[in-house]
Amino acid sequence: MKLSSLACLLVLVSLPLAAGCAGGGAASDKDVVGDSVASDQLDPEVQGDVGVADGGDTGGPWSCANLPPLPVEVSSLPGFTGAEDFAFDDKGRVVSVDTDGSLVRQTIDGGKKLWVPNIGSDAAGVRFLPGGDLMVNSVGTGGLLRVTPEGGYSTVVSGLRYPNGIEVDLEGFVYVSEHDAGRIRRVDPDTGDFSIIAEGLFNPNGLTFSPDYQTLYCGSFGGGVVYAVDRDDAGGWAPVRLFARTPGAPTDDCETRAENDECVSLGGWPGVCAYYGEALMCAPRGPCDGKVEGDDCELWGSAGTCLDLEGLLDCVPDTGCEGKAEGDDCDAWGAPGVCTLNGDLLECIQKLPCEGKGEGDDCNSYGTPGTCQTINDYFDCVPKDPCEGKAEGDDCLSWGSAGKCQLFDGILQCQPKVPCQDAAPGEVCDNYGVPGACVDLNGYLECLGTTSCTGKQAGDPCDDGGWYPLDGNSPKKNEMGGGYTCEAHDGALVCVYRDPCYGKEVGDACPASGNPGLCKNYDGYLACEAVYPCDSLQEGNVCWVGPYSGLCLSNNGYLDCLDPSFCADLAEGDACNVWGVEGKCTQRAGHLLCLAKGDPGTTGGLDGIGVDTCGNLYVTEYVLGLVWRFPPAGSVDSSKAELVLTTGASWIPNVHWGSGLGGWDPNVMYVMNRDNGSLFALEVGVPTKALPYPPTPDLTQER
Numbered sequence: 001m002k003l004s005s006l007a008c009l010l011v012l013v014s015l016p017l018a019a020g021c022a023g024g025g026a027a028s029d030k031d032v033v034g035d036s037v038a039s040d041q042l043d044p045e046v047q048g049d050v051g052v053a054d055g056g057d058t059g060g061p062w063s064c065a066n067l068p069p070l071p072v073e074v075s076s077l078p079g080f081t082g083a084e085d086f087a088f089d090d091k092g093r094v095v096s097v098d099t100d101g102s103l104v105r106q107t108i109d110g111g112k113k114l115w116v117p118n119i120g121s122d123a124a125g126v127r128f129l130p131g132g133d134l135m136v137n138s139v140g141t142g143g144l145l146r147v148t149p150e151g152g153y154s155t156v157v158s159g160l161r162y163p164n165g166i167e168v169d170l171e172g173f174v175y176v177s178e179h180d181a182g183r184i185r186r187v188d189p190d191t192g193d194f195s196i197i198a199e200g201l202f203n204p205n206g207l208t209f210s211p212d213y214q215t216l217y218c219g220s221f222g223g224g225v226v227y228a229v230d231r232d233d234a235g236g237w238a239p240v241r242l243f244a245r246t247p248g249a250p251t252d253d254c255e256t257r258a259e260n261d262e263c264v265s266l267g268g269w270p271g272v273c274a275y276y277g278e279a280l281m282c283a284p285r286g287p288c289d290g291k292v293e294g295d296d297c298e299l300w301g302s303a304g305t306c307l308d309l310e311g312l313l314d315c316v317p318d319t320g321c322e323g324k325a326e327g328d329d330c331d332a333w334g335a336p337g338v339c340t341l342n343g344d345l346l347e348c349i350q351k352l353p354c355e356g357k358g359e360g361d362d363c364n365s366y367g368t369p370g371t372c373q374t375i376n377d378y379f380d381c382v383p384k385d386p387c388e389g390k391a392e393g394d395d396c397l398s399w400g401s402a403g404k405c406q407l408f409d410g411i412l413q414c415q416p417k418v419p420c421q422d423a424a425p426g427e428v429c430d431n432y433g434v435p436g437a438c439v440d441l442n443g444y445l446e447c448l449g450t451t452s453c454t455g456k457q458a459g460d461p462c463d464d465g466g467w468y469p470l471d472g473n474s475p476k477k478n479e480m481g482g483g484y485t486c487e488a489h490d491g492a493l494v495c496v497y498r499d500p501c502y503g504k505e506v507g508d509a510c511p512a513s514g515n516p517g518l519c520k521n522y523d524g525y526l527a528c529e530a531v532y533p534c535d536s537l538q539e540g541n542v543c544w545v546g547p548y549s550g551l552c553l554s555n556n557g558y559l560d561c562l563d564p565s566f567c568a569d570l571a572e573g574d575a576c577n578v579w580g581v582e583g584k585c586t587q588r589a590g591h592l593l594c595l596a597k598g599d600p601g602t603t604g605g606l607d608g609i610g611v612d613t614c615g616n617l618y619v620t621e622y623v624l625g626l627v628w629r630f631p632p633a634g635s636v637d638s639s640k641a642e643l644v645l646t647t648g649a650s651w652i653p654n655v656h657w658g659s660g661l662g663g664w665d666p667n668v669m670y671v672m673n674r675d676n677g678s679l680f681a682l683e684v685g686v687p688t689k690a691l692p693y694p695p696t697p698d699l700t701q702e703r
Helices: 006-014
Strands: 074-077 094-097 103-106 112-116 123-128 134-138 143-147 153-157 163-168 174-178 183-187 194-198 204-209 215-220 225-230 241-245 262-264 270-276 279-284 296-299 302-309 312-317 329-332 335-342 345-350 362-365 368-375 378-383 395-398 401-408 411-416 428-431 434-440 445-449 483-489 492-498 509-512 515-522 525-530 542-545 548-555 558-562 575-578 581-588 591-596 605-611 617-622 626-630 642-646 669-673 678-682
Touching (some): 163 215, 194 215, 215 605, 241 617, 296 312, 428 445, 434 492
Parallel strands (some): 123 163, 163 204
Antiparallel strands (some): 074 678, 134 143, 143 153, 163 174, 174 183, 204 215, 262 270, 296 302, 335 345, 368 378, 401 411, 483 492, 542 548, 575 581, 581 591, 626 642, 669 678
């Protein structure tokens, strides 16, 4: 049975988490909130500094009226996975997906244990159900997965369009934002039944509930706004409203239009102007809006058909089997395929090279002749040995390239010839179709191009045989600032690449991607490192870009030399011009700056989102590395957004408070730093709202 009483919800928020509100019968994940766990019940490896974990004064003194001043104190914990999302389990361990795509548990010191291998590296959201199962968003498969404590998992819902944000309410229902569909689903994790509670959102991402679980918040990735969806008096959901806007958030063309007018959404998609509360915004149209099942549609530039998938009319890309029957031949992305029924969908599946053949039959694997063989219980096309029946030194073909049969550990293998193999210095060679000469530059013979140096002298610029076109009369510079020059070696004039620090010493000036740089020693290798105007300076210091002065201000996660004068006498949001480029006046680090259109400073990539027990909302802004705070009432006026922290990291995709277990401080907010696999610890001074899991002490009572 589900918890349907509002009184029950409020009791759970204000009292230590209990085993449920309704008596009688066996409880499921949708009606059980776990019991508290005492510190002496924890595994020794995860106890840490837990405090009193039986409902006592674990959180320490705090007050909603006396929050720490901003920006907050921050520290960093190394050794974590750098995952898109994580969650705390009932023993105070961080649960996340590592770089191998496996679900792991980690203690506060980074100690890691495997839970579920190979669940997928593209998990974009993880949350625990009240009973201890874990829900996982799988972006690659479009599935919502349910993982048991024993490590088994199953798909609850499939066909999700980039499932990203995830949240669980106190009743055990799961909420999933679909980034590519602009909607939020409410899912019953036991049955897979769902309903759509919000549509017309721009790139919906992170999800979190208000402390009373009556409002669901959703951040917009690229829109710079936070949406809110409220429960209505009838137990349903009210229309979406705009809750907050971050500084630098872009605006769409509904500012100058009326409701129901045609418009172009922030992502460039056609839409219609609609009210989100009191704000008129462009709601992107779905590819099947206004259509019926069977109509043509277009999804991300690919032709498709509107199909009813589990009660939703979605645009399904054409499969290559339109007008065909099961078993018919088809074209699978340029390879022979067969129409195969996958659920209710007829898809073109590529034929396997040995399909319909027997052991020992000839086959062709991606252009390479082979033989059908069973290896490790798998029947496949095994490429034929190019040295079969040949002797050492005989010619052979290795993946279409000329080679020689050579013995390695007693096995005759076809080794591709290198362009200057068995050649003499100065001898003519061919490097992937580019004529060259064999020269000794680094202790071995290398085939370097000669064509672009024909008729030139040593020191002239060259283009390496057409690979790097000339830029005027100077050598073409690659992204590191190096260039190509004709040099005489072994009697031939060849085109040689030299990096910016060739022939220089440590500390010498060099060009670095168009910026001034200095030559530095990296493990014995001299490389050019860019020197930026604010290097060795502090926030607010005067800096110079050429003849122009500015201030060192935080932008895109680092100190940039920016000039506030471009927005003098202008207001936030006003159009401006920076060095001839159109932009918009945007608040950054207490200054009004002219950020050019397309600058990451104007994108508002909101990702992580969370609420403290006082009702304040926190969001992380991707790329910029910023963390913002909004009051419980929200703030559509972006100038009222409070900057909690400039992290200096570009990948900060989540927000979670310590559980009070395993050494994780309940008054500290933890944010994953995907740049280097660490956790930022932000001392926000208050705990989060009551959670259905893990079973923690009551941390919601103001001290």
